[in-house]
Every structure is written in C-alpha cells, then in structure tokens.
Amino acid sequence: MAVSGIPFLEGRYSPTLDLWPIEAKEFNRIHTFYDSLREGRFTTTRCKQCGRVLYPPRVICPECYSDELEWIELPKRGKVIAVVEKLGGVPICFEVPVIDAWIDLGEGSPLRHILSRVINCPPQSLKEGDEVQLVVFDVPSHPMEIRRETIIAERVFFAFEPVKK
Amino acid sequence: MAGRNACIVGGGMCKWGVREASYVDMVQEAAKECLDDIPGVKPKHIDGLLFASAFVGRRSVQINTAPVVAERLGLKPTSICARVDVLCASGSTAILLARGLVESGMSDVVMVVGSEKIYTPERWQVQYDEIAAIDHDWDSPQGIGPPPIWFALTAKEHMKHYGTKKEQFGTVSIINYDYGFTNPKGHFQRQLTIDDVLNAAEIAAPLGLYDCCPLTDGSAAVIIASEEKARELSDRPPVYILGGAQVSLHSVTANWPGEHLGDWPHLRLAAEKAYQRTGIGPEDVDVAQVHDCFSISELIELEELGFCKKGEGGPFVESGQTKIGGSIPANTDGGLMSCGHPFGATGIRQAIEIMRQLQGRATNQVKDAAVGLTHNLSGANAEHTIVIYSREPRK
Numbered sequence: 001m002a003v004s005g006i007p008f009l010e011g012r013y014s015p016t017l018d019l020w021p022i023e024a025k026e027f028n029r030i031h032t033f034y035d036s037l038r039e040g041r042f043t044t045t046r047c048k049q050c051g052r053v054l055y056p057p058r059v060i061c062p063e064c065y066s067d068e069l070e071w072i073e074l075p076k077r078g079k080v081i082a083v084v085e086k087l088g089g090v091p092i093c094f095e096v097p098v099i100d101a102w103i104d105l106g107e108g109s110p111l112r113h114i115l116s117r118v119i120n121c122p123p124q125s126l127k128e129g130d131e132v133q134l135v136v137f138d139v140p141s142h143p144m145e146i147r148r149e150t151i152i153a154e155r156v157f158f159a160f161e162p163v164k165k
Numbered sequence: 166m167a168g169r170n171a172c173i174v175g176g177g178m179c180k181w182g183v184r185e186a187s188y189v190d191m192v193q194e195a196a197k198e199c200l201d202d203i204p205g206v207k208p209k210h211i212d213g214l215l216f217a218s219a220f221v222g223r224r225s226v227q228i229n230t231a232p233v234v235a236e237r238l239g240l241k242p243t244s245i246c247a248r249v250d251v252l253c254a255s256g257s258t259a260i261l262l263a264r265g266l267v268e269s270g271m272s273d274v275v276m277v278v279g280s281e282k283i284y285t286p287e288r289w290q291v292q293y294d295e296i297a298a299i300d301h302d303w304d305s306p307q308g309i310g311p312p313p314i315w316f317a318l319t320a321k322e323h324m325k326h327y328g329t330k331k332e333q334f335g336t337v338s339i340i341n342y343d344y345g346f347t348n349p350k351g352h353f354q355r356q357l358t359i360d361d362v363l364n365a366a367e368i369a370a371p372l373g374l375y376d377c378c379p380l381t382d383g384s385a386a387v388i389i390a391s392e393e394k395a396r397e398l399s400d401r402p403p404v405y406i407l408g409g410a411q412v413s414l415h416s417v418t419a420n421w422p423g424e425h426l427g428d429w430p431h432l433r434l435a436a437e438k439a440y441q442r443t444g445i446g447p448e449d450v451d452v453a454q455v456h457d458c459f460s461i462s463e464l465i466e467l468e469e470l471g472f473c474k475k476g477e478g479g480p481f482v483e484s485g486q487t488k489i490g491g492s493i494p495a496n497t498d499g500g501l502m503s504c505g506h507p508f509g510a511t512g513i514r515q516a517i518e519i520m521r522q523l524q525g526r527a528t529n530q531v532k533d534a535a536v537g538l539t540h541n542l543s544g545a546n547a548e549h550t551i552v553i554y555s556r557e558p559r560k
Contacts, residue, residue, distance in 0.1 A: 016223065016297075017290070017293045019293070019296055019305055019306055020306055021301070021302035021306070055417070055419055055420065056300075056302070056303045056417055056419075081322070081425075082318045082321040082322055082325070082426070083318075084314050084317040084318050084321070084369050084370070085369065085370065086308070086311075086313060086314050086317070086368065086369040087366075087367055087368065087369065088366065088367075088368050089292070089311050089313065089368060090292070090308065090311065091289075091292035091293060091295075091296065091308065091310060091311065092289045092292060092293070094308055098308040098314065100307060100308060100309060100314045100318070102318050102322075102426060111419060113419055113421060114418075114419045115304065115307055115309065115315070115318075115418040115419060116307050117306075117307045117308050139306075157306050159307070
C-alpha cells in the first residue's frame, strides 16, 4: 500500500506551521494569560518576592528566581509612536496591508511599549499619537491528544484597534 | 594572554542566489572552493566541523545536521561535530566557537561551513519558517516574522529623532550593490541609481525593495586553525581571529532595551566588549562587514560600532565614507544587499572577505588593510555578534 508520507494529506494538524501559540492548560503553564484575554483582560505576571513585573508572563522571576508570581493587569490603551503598513511579503493568511504599530502604554505602565498589529483600521488612517485599544479575537482551534483522547483546544489572540474619536 | 592563537586559513563559497541545488549540495560546492583556496589542506587534516544553519531543520527537514554534512564532505571529526544556530549570526557564532576550540587546544583544524536552502519547494513557506525565527508566541502573531515591519518602524524612529532621509538609506544600497557588481558569487551583479531605489516597489514605507536584502540560497566555508597549523598548511600571511562579543539583552520586542527604536544599546555593549577584549578601537578598523539586512540597519550599525557619531549615519554614508578611500570601507564584497543572505552562511562570507582584505587579495581591496571587523544582528534585532580579525596577533 502506498504511504503518503505527508500527514497534511491525511488531514493531520502539525504545529510547525501554526502562527498561534499552543495555549491549552495541558500544554502551557501560563494559560491564565489566554483565559484572561478571553475575558477581555490584558495581564502578565509579577514577582511576589521582589515586585518585578515580567512580560511575557513566566513561571519564574528572572530577577530573583522566585517561583511565587501573581497575575496583574496591563493597560489596554496606548498611543501610537510609529506605524507601518506592509504591502508585500506578508505571511500567507494575512491580508495586505498588514498594519503594525509600536505603542506607548504610558508612563505609569509596568510594561512601557508593545509591538502590535492594528486591526479594524482603514489603510493610511492611523497616525503617530493616535490612541489604540486592545482587541481580542478567536483564532483557529487545534486537536490535542490528552492521554489517548483527542480534544479540540479553543484559542484566542490579541491585537490593538483605533479608539473611535 | 599566553596560549594558542586561532587563525582563519582559507575560505570559499558557492554561487549564491536562487539555486537548483540542495543545502548539502551547496555545502559540498563551498567546501571544495574552500579547500581549493588552500592546496595544503585535505579532509584528513580537519579534526572539527561546525555547521551553521538556521532554517535547515524546517526548509530541508533535517535536524542533527552536522553528521550528514561531515559524511558528505569526507570529514571524520575527532574534536567536534555540531550544528550552530543563532539565525543571522549562526556563521559568525560558529567562527567564535571554533576560535575558542582552537585556542583551548581541543581542536587544531576546524571547518566552519554554513548553508541555507530557502527557495524550496514553495516560496510562501519561508514566511512560515520566519515565524519560528523570532519569539513565536508573542511577536509572530503580530505579523512580524518577516522582518521589514520591524525595520520600517526603526527607520521611522531614526528619521524622527535624527532627521535621516530616505535618500540616505538609498545610498547604502547603491554603494553595496556597486561593490557586489564585481562579485560573481553574489546573488546580484547589477548597479543601482538613486531613481531605481526611490522608485522601487514599496515593501513597508519608508523601505522599498532595494532597502531590503533578498532571500537567498547559498553556502560558505572557512578553515580555522591554530597559528602553528596555519603556518604549516598555507604560505599566506596568517589572519588572526582576535576575539569578539555576542550580546543578547531581550527577545520579545516589547522588552526593547533602547530609548527608542533607533537607539541600539545592545550593539553598543557588544562593540565595547569586543573592542575591550581585542585592544582594538573603531579608529583601528580598516575594513568592516556590517549586517546590511536593511539599508537602515547598516546606518545605525556604523553609528553604534563607533565609526561615526550617533545619529549621523545618514550624512556619513552620503559623504562616501563606506566607499574605498572613505574612513571605513564597508561591505566591500556587496554585503547582504547584493550577495544575499543565506542566514547561516552570511557570517562566513563576511569572514572570507575580511580574510582576503587582510591578505591583500580582495577584489575591492582596501589599501594595506590590517584590521577587519564583522557584525551580525539576529532576530527582531535581539542579538548582536562581532568578530575582529587582524594581521597581527593579540599583544
């Protein structure tokens, strides 16, 4: 019998060509980030020992190596420092232009900057100084084997969008 | 410091471009060019192999690559046989590691060979390999696996803070294509005008097509040996690998270490460490190979490496300082812009050009070049790697 040797042809999922993280609690110890995202909250971890705020969230503090961490909220609004619209060479599945901004989350924020895609945004409309806000959306789920049973792991991710003036 | 010195003895590369050849075919072509460059060296003299490649595990479905490469090249390593991956700096990193192995006495003669097969079998997949080249879970979903977005933001910030102009980015590309015009092994052999550059297809404003280096298949190989072995195997003047530095302060773009995106403190730190360790200052460097993956990256690197003042990269390049006869001829074989950028092979190509310059046999020769420097950045500008070469050993 012929061996296809190509799991895609057998309808199998392979994470090597998956843009999104594997978020499920059976795989990922910082799954709380994604659970919070699902509730519209943008969070990260803070060290209970030394107070250091860590982004992305972790399971140890890189400052004092304590593993006693707690979840805190990050700002969901920021201001555009610079914006770029990419017209060519974008990954398959993305629509052109891909709009990305370097965002200032504000002086009081424990995380000062973030790079994010900006969606729900007409091309050529976003400018330096504009306000943007967190937006959460569903991304494709994937099958996942847990002790011989296959579950479907639902996923979300985030970007930013212009704040309506 | 007492002990052994490590030298680069010879090197060669295959034809770079869109190749009808596999990564391991190109490795063989490059290794042949390398050994043809040093008639005294045969496979039996080589006791170590470092293979530099970032994408081979994904593009060519081969991990644990070093034994495959060793076998095809007829090498039977007895000191080291390993693959090195630091994305764009894989080749330079392997050279730094080979230097350490040779200086420690673990290895005597090491082949460092890099190879990437990018154009196969479907071009779209490159973008999905690049999602694995930066922080996958946090940056890739924002669409920046392919790097132009990040460097376009960087260009905008440099323009805002220092008044740099798009024409000045274009000058970098024109100069590097001019150098590459005489390099038959590079991806392109053509010259550009400022109109070509300014009228090129927009990739991510302010960057157009010629502000970006191409995707390229290619391989390059060098031999790194102890000074004693180098003198035994070759009549050419030895080129010493004095030392270098590799600095990594962050991975996710949100943890960018600079005041703004045009400010690269991790490169300043790498330069400080590399200069300190080698006793070389930027004023001593006669020829440099800096990582021109984008025109803007070369401008900022010239600043942070200390070749010009911070913020003055634009006027510095515009005034011809990176041309032969300028204060720091840079990317004299065409750089990434004209040669292309097969990630793991790039640092090795740079080393070959510096070796030829320091031995007085480069095509675009810098007169009496005695000290050379190579630089790479990797990822979303998350790591910087510097190697310094000299005709004289460390004092």
